[in-house]
Amino acid sequence: MNQALSPSTVLLVVAAFVVAALPHLTAMPGWLALAIVAAAVWRALVALLDLPRPGWLVRSALTFGGLALVIMHYGTLWGRRAATVLLCVMVAAKLSEMFRLRDARVVATLGYFLIATQFLFSQQLLLFGYLLIGCALVTAALVRIQRDADKISPPADDGAPGGIRVARLARDGTLLMLMAIPFALVMFTLFPRLGSPLWGMPENALDGRTGLSDEMSPGTIADLFVDDSPAFRAEFDGLVPPREQLYWRGPVLWRFDGRTWSRLFYSNRAPERTPRPDRNAFAYSVQMEPSERRWLFALDYPVGAPADARLSADFELIRKRPVTTLISYDVISQPDFRDAPELQQTLRRIALHLPEGSNPRTRQRAEALRRRYPEDEALIDAVLEWFNQEEFFYSLETAPLGRHGADEFLFDLRVGYCEYYASAFVVLMRAAGIPARIVTGYQGGLWQPSDGYLLVRQSDAHAWAEVWLEGRGWTRVDPTAAVSPSRIEEGARSALSDSAGWFGTEWLYQLRNQYDRLQNLWNKSILGFDAQRQRDFLARIGLDGLSIGARAAVLVALAAIVLxxxxxxxxxxxxxxxxxxxxxxxxxxxxxxxxxxxxxxxxxxxxxxxxxxxxxxxxxxxxxxxxxxxxxxxxxxxxxxxxxxxxxxxxxxxxxxxxxxxxxxxxxx
Amino acid sequence: MNDSADRAGDHRPGPLQRLEQAIAAVNGVILGKSRQIELAFSALLAGGHLLIEDLPGVGKTTLAHAIAIVTGGQWQRIQFTNDLLPADILGVSVWRREAESFEFRPGPIFANVVLADEVNRATPRTQSALLEAMAEQQVSMDAHTHGLPRPFFVIATQNPLDLVGTYPLPDSQLDRFLLRISLGYPAREQERALLVEADRRTLLAGLQPVLSPADVLELSAAAATLHVSEPVLDYIQALVEATRTHAALRAGLSPRAALAMLATARARALLEGRDYVLPDDVKQTFAPLAAHRLQCNPNSGESEHVVEQILDETRVP
The missing domain is CATH 1.10.287 (Helix Hairpins)
Incomplete structure (x- = not known):
């Protein structure tokens, strides 16, 4: 038990730990990540330069100090993020007493666990590739530890860094992992799937990277524009709707306090009537990336809600639990539906409400328009015409708005993006006495013709308006389309192409689209292999109808045959x-x-x-x-x-x- | 490997040291022929017999004589001539009138080491008698079998076949001899030493038995148990197969020859003080072992050359 570790083995174990923990490190506060890396580097130096070993006082200070820091920062030890950060900190502390083979084995084995916990946060293909390399490194470290245990490290290895040979590491790591593939396949196909993930409800959001929220204050959507990651992917069974109909409906916002738009709790009731699908309806399935929110997105107007979700009175799809893993749902949308021809008095009041004393110039303008155009439709057309003809620009590079946001935007600034336009438009409508609300969601998407799916990115986030017209009900009006038709026809990227470079070069953009096709394949074949697909698969090979016990026996038998x-x-x-x-x-x-x-x-x-x-x-x-x-x-x-x-x-x-x-x-x- | 060498040393200190002394003693008489002497002792320890073939006067008889002396036990010399009869070798049954029965009088072959000088001068019938006894390790006469003593080691010498008045040994009987060696002319310095130093006969007379029959038996038994690894067995088989497929050869080596290769290689490994067999042991003993067992097709050169060629071309595993 008291065998010594060679310096090169220590280096390898430390390196394996850093590689396994790296995705966690990027997600935790910088100072904590730095401390963990420092602990790793220090341990490597102790091995290389033969520095004195830390005493028990230093070791316990590290351990309890780390525990205290995690509690201080996260306020808890529960939850995915806090727990995995704690794990990283504790393994880093363990490095300080890693002087025996047994301790090195513990650290290396925890490396596997660190890698596995990554999948609680993301199941991206690229990350998977990275973690495979991490796995190989951890395996190679374990092999190396065993070599030390057998005392067969060649003498040349005693001199530390020169003793680590990349080719041998790669061979040790990959060989054992290749051997594990048959076993992994058996487990993957046969191990019972749970209907929902074990880790259930999240307590914290995805490290600030989220989808649409149920509020809209200045800047919320702009944050999404720079996020090029996929929001969801949609595959259509039959016809693909034209681009101008690709409005993916999300939270519908009624309340306005002069700055922030928010949802109405009353909207959570069921709709009074639901659309009936006819031959114009679109049927499609959506693979949604984890958003940590409860919103599901559908085109106007979803006929019904998928399992686990319900349809609100505003035709939002609200899931019972937040979307924490990749999920898939099927929807049917009926485009020619008229929402709420009758409007209750309470709702009408809310849809016309504006904070007292705000935006005087907009109100003035609205009254002038009202006098000229008694008809609602004519008034709306006039406003859109005004947006289109006057010097309004679509750009992300704009100024923040003050107390009278709509006034400043409509009469002074005149440069903004969908959020600005939708907000100002709804204020103008309400001032003119037309009930109006904001709908947030996504617009458009990238058609991947070879794989037949539509990729919607976070950067496709959009906000538009709905006005209530007598006899027609809630009607979609997109003021952004009046200002920048290309935003709707070709997507945010094209509309912003002159002003912004966050999508990088064209080449990079193409590469990302190609990568997304792989990711889509990965999602569908590997991540999408859920309980239902497993049942189908077992039915096909004639193993359905077996009791849990019999299935377990088959699993064990097959695993034994392979192992x-x-x-x-x-x-x-x-x-x-x-x-x-x-x-x-x-x-x-x-x-x-x-x-x-x-x-x-x-x-x-x-x-x-x-x-x-x-x-x-x-x-x-x-x-x-x-x-x-x-x-x-x-x-x-x-x-x-x-x-x-x-x-x-x-x-x-x-x-x-x-x-x-x-x-x-x-x-x- | 130090461990195993020590172990070997602890295990049999006496016989191995005496073996070394015996070899050194023979080397003192026959100068510059250590390789041939090593082969001769290999044949002894492998339980086979030795044929020395060379021109007259290069020291065949002296070598045989020296080996016979240092090996200890009884030794006999038979000078083969064309009027030698089988009974002169094997012995005769004589009528004992007092006992009213035949009594077997053993011939010179009943010895531990038998020196058959100029074996090709005798008639085939007499040669056969010797060769049968060598193969059977016993003499059958008048419905009685008489076992030969052990160890039983025949060293035959022979003049090359193109000299007048000889009966060449039949090909089929040549493989009764485990090894066939030739001495060749001595090198310059050795020849000078030969001229300057005392007469070989005086030196021979001064030789003392170093080994005993029991030693030889013990060493043979030890050699037979030496470790042979898979690659070495592969090598033996590869060589045997090469003789069977070689275009110049009329027939390849027999399984008995393969067994002989293994035994000889083990004996040589023991002589070298190793407790395992190297491909070198197989290779160094292959030519003396194989050349006289192989016959070439007409106009295909000599079997010695073919054997060298096979050794060069067969990969050592």
Whole structure:
């Protein structure tokens, strides 16, 4: 138990920890991440420079200090983020007492756990790739620890960093992982899936990166514009709606306090009537990325709610639980539906409410318009015409608005994006006596023709207005479309192309679209393999209808079939084969070097004969003779120990032939 | 490997040291022929017999003589001539009138080491008698079998076949000899030493038995248990297969020859003080072991050359 770790093993374990923890480190406060990295670097230096080991006082200070810091920052130890950060901190503290093989094994094994916990936060394909590398590194570290335990580290490895060979690491790591693939496949297909994830409700949002919220204050949507990550993907069963109809409905906002728009609690009731699908309806399925929100998005107007969700009176889809993992739902939308031809008095009052004394110029303008256009439709057209004809610009680079937001925007600034336009438009409508509300959601999306799905990114977030017209009910009006038609027709990227570069170059943008196709495939085939798909699969291979116990038995049996030969192989044969291979490879290396030095090892020449012959041409033939004797003894003698083979490997690796007066011997030829 | 060397040393200190002394003693008489002497002792420890073939006067008989002396036990010398009869080798049954029965009088072959000088001068019938006894390790006569002593080691010498008045040993019987060696002319310095130093006969007379029959048996038994690894067995098989497929050869080596290769390689490993067999042991003993067992097709050169070629071309595993 008291075996020492070689410095290179410590380096490897520390590196494996850092790689495994890196995604967590990027998500925790910078100072904490820095402290953890510092602990890792310090431990590596202790190993490299043979610094004194920390005493128990330092170690317990690290442990309890780390615990205190996590509690101070997160206020709790519960929840995914706080718990995983605590895990990182504690493993970092464990590094300070990692001086025995057992401790190194604990740290390395926790590396697997750190990697697994990443999937609580994201199941992205790229991250998966990164974590595979992390897994390989942790595995290689464990192999290395075992080598230390067997005391077969070659002497050359005692000198630390030079002792880590990338090729060997890669081989150790990947070989074992490849062997695990059959077992992983069995577990993946047969292990019982839960209807919902184990970790249920989240207590904290996705580290600030979220989808649409149920409020809109200045800047909320602008934040989303810079987020190029996918919000959801939609696949249509039949017709794909034209671009100008791709309004993905999210939270509907009624209340306005002069600055922030928010939802109405009353909207949570069920709709009075729901659309009836006809042949114009669109049927589609949506794969939604985790948003930590309860909103699901659908085109106007969803006919019904998918399982786990319900339809609100404003035709929002609200899920019972927040979307914390990739989910998939099917919706049917009926575009030609008229929402609420009758408007209750209470709701009408709310839809006309404006804070007292705000936006005097807008009110003035509204009254003037009202006098000129008694008809609601004519008034709306006039406003849109005004937006379109006057000097209004669509841009993200705009100024924040003050107390009279609509006034400042409509009469002074005149530069803004959808949020500004929708907000100012609804204020103007309400001032003119037309009930109006704001709808937030996503607009448009990128059509991926080869895979047949529509990719909607966070940057497609949008806000538009709905006005209530006598006889027609709630009607969508998008003031942004009047100002910048290209925003609607081609997407946010095109509308903003002159002013902004956050999407990077065209090339990068294409690359990201290609990557998203892979991600979509990954989502559908791997992440989408849920309880239902598993049942279908089992039915196809005739394993449905089995009791849980029988399924468990099948699982165990298959796992055994896959694992037992593997274990036998690794335990006995592979170990022997690998080490004789290693011996032969070492000798082949010597032969290659001799070949390069001009000696031609003969086909039928034994190692000893070769070495004896070299006395004529090599200055260090005596060393070669010693090597040949050792090789012969290991190769042909009674089975040598692994340590001897490793020593021979190291010794022969360092040997180079030195020619005896090469010039003279050439002349004599 | 230090461990195993120590172990070997602890295990049999006496016989191995005496073996070394015996070899050194023979080397003191026959100068510059350590390789041949090593092969001769390999044949002894492998339980086979030795054929020395060379021109007259290069020291065949002296070598055989020296080995016979240092090996200890009883030794006999039979000078083969064309009027030698089987009974002169094996012995005769004589009528004992007092006992009214035949009594077997053992011939010179009943010895631990038998020196058959110029074996190709005798008639095939006499040669056969010797070769049968070598193969059977016993003599059958008048419905009685008489076992030969152990160890039983025949060293035969032979003049090359193109000399007048000889009966060449039949090909099929040549493989009764485990190894066939030749001595060749001595090197310059050794020849000078030969001229300057005392007469070989005086030196031979001064030789003392170093080993005992029991030693030889013990060493043979030890050799037979030496470790042989898979690659070495592969190498033996590869060589045997090469003789069977070689275009110049009429027939390849037999399984008995393969067994002989293994035994000889083990004996040589023991002589070298190792407790495992190297491919070198197989390779160094292959030519003396195989050349006289192989016959070339007409106009295909000599079997010695073919054997060298096979050794060069067969990869050492």
């Amino acid at each position: 037992v030969p593997l274990v036998l192989l690794t335990q006995g044969l592979a170990r022997w084969v690998r080490n004789t291979d290693r011996l032969d490879r070492a000798w082949q290396r010597v032969r290659r070097r001799l070949q390069r030095a001009g000696m031609r090892p003969g086909r039928g020449e034994t190692p000893l004969e070769l070495a004896a012959r070299s006395t004529d041409s090599l200055a260090n033939a005596d060393e070669l003779i010693t090597l040949a004797e050792k090789y012969s003894a290991l190769k042909y003698g009674p089975v040598g120990s692994l340590g001897e083979i490793a020593r021979f490997d190291a010794e022969s690796a360092g040997w180079r032939p030195y020619r005896l007066n090469p010039r003279r011997s050439k002349q004599s030829q």
